[in-house]
Amino acid sequence: MNIANQILFAVVITSVTGTAAYGLWRLLMNSRFCTKPQYVYLALFLVCLLYLIPLDYGWMQMTIHDYLQKEGIWQINFSLTGFLWILAFFAAVCWLALMAKGITEFAGSLRGMKRIQMRDIPEEEEAVREEFARVKKKLGIRSNIRLYRNDRITSPMLAGIFRCRVVLPDIAYDRKHLSVIFHHELMHYKSHDPFVRLCGMCVTAVHHINPLTGNLMVLLDEWSEIYCDARAIAAISDEMDAGCYFEMIIESVKHSPVTDENYIFSMLYENQRRLERRIEYMGKYNGKAASRLASMCFAAAFVLMSVTPVYAAGNGAADVHDDIYQNVEAVTADGGEEIVLEEQQILGVMDRTYDTLEYAYPELEVISPLLSANEMATFNWNVSPGTRMVSNQFWVTKGQTIHIGSTAIPDSSTYWIGIMDGLNNARYVEGTGNLSHGFSITSSGHYRVFVQNKSSVQINAAGSYYFN
Template identity: 95%
Template sequence: MNIANQILFAVVITSVTGTAAYGLWRLLMNSRFCTKPQYVYLALFLVCLLYLIPLDYGWMQMTIHGYLQKEGIWQINFSLTGFLWILAFFAAVCWLALMAKGITEFAGSLRGMKRIQMRDIPEEEKAVREEFARVKKKLGIRSNIRLYRNDRITSPMLAGIFRCRVVLPDIAYDRKHLSVIFHHELMHYKSHDPFVRLCGMCVTAVHHINPLTGNLMALLDEWSEIYCDARAIAAISDEMDAGCYFEMIIESVKHCPVTDENYIFSMLYENQRRLERRIEYMGKYNGKAASRLASVCFAAAFVLVSVTPVYAAGSEAADVHDDIYQNVEALTADGSEENVLEEQQILGVMDRSYDTLEYAYPELEVISPLLSANEMASFNWSVSPGTRMVSNQFWVSKGQTIHVAATAIPDNSTFWIGIMDGLNNARYVEGSGSLSHDFSITSSGHYRVFVQNRSSVQITAGGTYYFN
């Protein structure tokens, strides 16, 4: 059996295997599997490997005997004769021509990046280099990753495949923006994204005839960003919350709305729609109660008001939250209806409802032990206007309920009681005087109870909370 038949058979087998794995990945995306970005991204990478590594071909070579095998384990009978041979010959020529076209386009992109790379200059500003070194040390990266500036790019990026470097556009950033940029780009490095993208490009080149592989690179790009966001938000949580993280990203790129689509490396911002999808996913990552439509609307509104002058209007943008809510009835002990409270939600990345986030117990002090189930905690907080006072965090599992009750003085002052998850996504009810509400938990994680003053005078709020 000649080498051409061997190659053709191997490509066909890997294409079938990869397509089956891709179909399974699509099915899993409709299940709870998609709530963990690391699983989604890892599975997508495995799909790429199954497109590239001829495992089934090797298994057939080693195990199948009889008609498919003639003189040895490396002699599968896959030869073609007559008209089928001519048809296969033309198919192979077309396949090779299209693959050559794809490789040529990829080489052209590399040459373009090489020309841009020639304008890279080492970062000269000491404060920027120190911040880069700080984040590298914090993330435990010891590799020699260089930091450059380039006046031809429009967004920070991680460039290179085997010798990676972080490249900044010729824009001045403050320390908070630099921290977000470096956490994000270095997380791409820790996740081995350059190698994963290389595998995706190889799949696209080899299996270009398979229509299902055309969208594979776009999926890899999108999920690499989502996975990177999840890891970066966790790593930077000691410096800022998720909302501030995305604010810094949007502010970093709002002066550069046009994207260079020819870039083949990991960028902080590639296009507005993809950024909207990242914000949407992270909004649902630890809180599944909000509907998909609500998350899309919130994310789109956040991006639009962030990249336009309307963003300066501040808290007025929070009015959009009032349009989406769930009706929950507060019941007395005997089951009769006491009053109707509207449980509402705000994604952390969009929350402009408060001016100050104040911790009832300073985070730098020794944190008290985590709350246990059915253990009641009490509070008595003085809350200034426009301030959200939050408790220590405690772990609550899916299916449990957090019970919160509070009374505020003056009793005619409007305030919120609610809970916040690890991404600062808030669920709350609004009222005055005495309020109580039960918040059902749909996703396990760390939560905080909060009281937010919505009046123009200082209030004193006392109450209790527990979960079971």
């Protein structure tokens, strides 16, 4: 068997083996296995290794050449003649050409990073260096990882593969933001993410003919961030909770300019969709203990979009879970019978439930005084189909409750009553006729009361609201 046949056969065998492992990983993702990010990430790394290391090929070679047994059952004739040889030669040339193309593109990315790296300058601010040293010591990292600034990057990153360094954009951060950034990036280093990413790049270069490997780097990027988040949140738990951790990430990147440049290394924030998925997963991973995360940080998309609620409603950012259900009791009185409703929550950036957002008192938006505690305000609104009518904003402190009562005519029409926070995230209950509910406030801020018409006819909603 000539060397060309051996290489081609080894690639085919490893591609089949890796694909089988990838399929098993996909099946495991539908089980309780996916509740532990370290298992998911480790299994994904093993899939990469099976794509790269020709274990089955080596075993078959030893069997065929009588290293393990004299008469093996694998009597495969590797020699190709005639038309089959020409076909195999053509396939090998195409594979090599496409692999060379992939390697060239990767080399181009590396050259681009080298040009950006030339603008790295050592961090000069003493307070930043001290915080970096503190987090390194806390995480038990003794390696000589250097800290740099770069005015070309838009988000903090861990750069390099064998000689790693943390690079900050030319943005001023306070101590809490720096703590989150350093915990996150140094956890990438402790998780050996640069090496894992290198393995993923090699898989996509060698097995480019396999369509399933095209998504492998995306999965590695996503799960490396999730695994890093889980470890960083555990390490920083003595300083802040998961909700505050993601708050700091959101605030760290919300002023960063948009860029299409692919940095190929681990970044604190790469795109809005991925950050949403990270927050969503950690909310599930932490379970009920992540209530603050769910209530405060699922607004990440709106902060990053920085657009009006009408734009968000019309165009939306991502098609992920629109509703986050909370088991809170709401009561509607209809014929004296109490019905327990379910309070629901929806992110402002993903809120496509209305066509029009209408302010009840637009001419008073700026000059009207804020509502005081225990001060009752009344409303009498005519709300068109597909319209959300909102009140003026007022300040409510964490721990207080906003109480709303409303009666709608026609009493058979479905509508919502609810509240909106400063990021246009909505909490509401749905019903007909008479509705009343108290919304507990988990985060201090400005709120508005709203009525939203979910029917096909205009309704008149009259009622009152107050907080205490």
